[in-house]
Amino acid sequence: MSGVLLTVETLRKAFGSRRVLDAAQLRIDAGESYVLTGENGSGKTTLLRVLAGLENAEVGACSFDGRKVDLGLYPDWLRQEVIYVHQHPYLFRTSVTDNIAYGLKARGLSAAVREPLVREAIAWAGIGHLLDVPPHKLSGGEKQRVALARARVLKPRLFLLDEPTANLDAEARQQTMALIRDLCDANSAVVLSCHDREIIELPHMHRLHMENGRIDSQNGLNAAAPIPVK
Amino acid sequence: MDWLSTTHDAFALLFSGDRELWQIILISLRVSLIAMLIASPAAVAIGYFLATASFPGRRFLIVVTQGLLASPTVVVGLILYLLLSRQGIFGSLKLLFTQEAMIIGQVLIALPVLVAFTVSAVQGADPRARETAISLGATPLRSAWTTLIEVRFGVMAAVFNAFGRIVSEIGCSLMVGGNIAGVTRNIPTAIALETSKGEFAQGIALGFVLLIVALGVNFALAFAQGEGGMK
Numbered sequence: 001m002s003g004v005l006l007t008v009e010t011l012r013k014a015f016g017s018r019r020v021l022d023a024a025q026l027r028i029d030a031g032e033s034y035v036l037t038g039e040n041g042s043g044k045t046t047l048l049r050v051l052a053g054l055e056n057a058e059v060g061a062c063s064f065d066g067r068k069v070d071l072g073l074y075p076d077w078l079r080q081e082v083i084y085v086h087q088h089p090y091l092f093r094t095s096v097t098d099n100i101a102y103g104l105k106a107r108g109l110s111a112a113v114r115e116p117l118v119r120e121a122i123a124w125a126g127i128g129h130l131l132d133v134p135p136h137k138l139s140g141g142e143k144q145r146v147a148l149a150r151a152r153v154l155k156p157r158l159f160l161l162d163e164p165t166a167n168l169d170a171e172a173r174q175q176t177m178a179l180i181r182d183l184c185d186a187n188s189a190v191v192l193s194c195h196d197r198e199i200i201e202l203p204h205m206h207r208l209h210m211e212n213g214r215i216d217s218q219n220g221l222n223a224a225a226p227i228p229v230k
Numbered sequence: 231m232d233w234l235s236t237t238h239d240a241f242a243l244l245f246s247g248d249r250e251l252w253q254i255i256l257i258s259l260r261v262s263l264i265a266m267l268i269a270s271p272a273a274v275a276i277g278y279f280l281a282t283a284s285f286p287g288r289r290f291l292i293v294v295t296q297g298l299l300a301s302p303t304v305v306v307g308l309i310l311y312l313l314l315s316r317q318g319i320f321g322s323l324k325l326l327f328t329q330e331a332m333i334i335g336q337v338l339i340a341l342p343v344l345v346a347f348t349v350s351a352v353q354g355a356d357p358r359a360r361e362t363a364i365s366l367g368a369t370p371l372r373s374a375w376t377t378l379i380e381v382r383f384g385v386m387a388a389v390f391n392a393f394g395r396i397v398s399e400i401g402c403s404l405m406v407g408g409n410i411a412g413v414t415r416n417i418p419t420a421i422a423l424e425t426s427k428g429e430f431a432q433g434i435a436l437g438f439v440l441l442i443v444a445l446g447v448n449f450a451l452a453f454a455q456g457e458g459g460m461k
Contacts, residue, residue, distance in 0.1 A: 083366065086362070088358075090361075092359070092362070092379075106363075106367045106372055
């Protein structure tokens, strides 16, 4: 899949006198994967949250799949296309299955339609053995995998993942990495922030380096150059 | 006064199925439960709105609501009495000295408790809960409901606290209910009346019921909270 999925001209945000985002332009192509790198406080999370409609910002012209959008108003149809996953995902105080089905229910899908999709997502994330465990008793890595399954089941066109492997032990990190690799190989676009070299060096991963709220683009509007396959 | 025999008389009265006593208990529970059914949905919605919305005067409204937590029930009763009395704005409704007037009064007393506790519960919620719901495509109504479900123990505490306050309040019930036997006499007004007459047995029996209701409500809350509530 190719073609422009998301373009944003001018992204500015400040907390008080501190400017946390000051990007001139951003372009995300359909089906491509992007990694946001940069020091803590460089604006990676803020950028993802603005793109997810969870944070207001001064945004210039923006379009998604050719349709003009106002990120401040964030139309319902865009919510169906973009999913954001927190660095420490929040799982609702219900079952793992209900967590994964949440977005499908919100979209008004019947139980008969939901069930096979949820089953498939559970199998994809390898979390079948966690279904009887209360979500608050899951480890960080297990929560991350449930959250990825909960996002993937909705088949969004754009995943926004904030530091998905941060603070995970080696085993949990490997399991999460496998899911991220799979997401990046699928048709959706993925934008994730991280410091994890293994993710940064994934084949076909585009790098967007952020510094003081600015995106250090290496080739103009395309914003990032693919890292050569190793 | 012989405390032992009076207490014995109280329990004998309670378990003898005394019609007058049980009528008082039923009126009390009926009025307070209806008041809670009316006040709770509206107050929880207002509380959620105050906790999450952003508008000028929001902070002021929260402070006013918190201030009203300590409002004397007799003052609420007095204001309501003036409104419902024949010369009052709502005098034509002829609600004074009815259970309906007591329900209105108890709704007014319960509202600030419910709103303030709900505001506190929602403000204490993990912001990721609402954000996750929104990001997964929930409508504002569904994300509000999800957030309230996530802080359900706080909301339940609001409901039980408000119920505890209105079921035991006497000032408003006495002012707008009039303590009419079989009509508006509830547990607190009956206790006050019987005690003033020196009839301590019925007062103790009703006090015991009130205590059981209060304890029952707290046990219900602890049970609902699951393993965390009984620690």
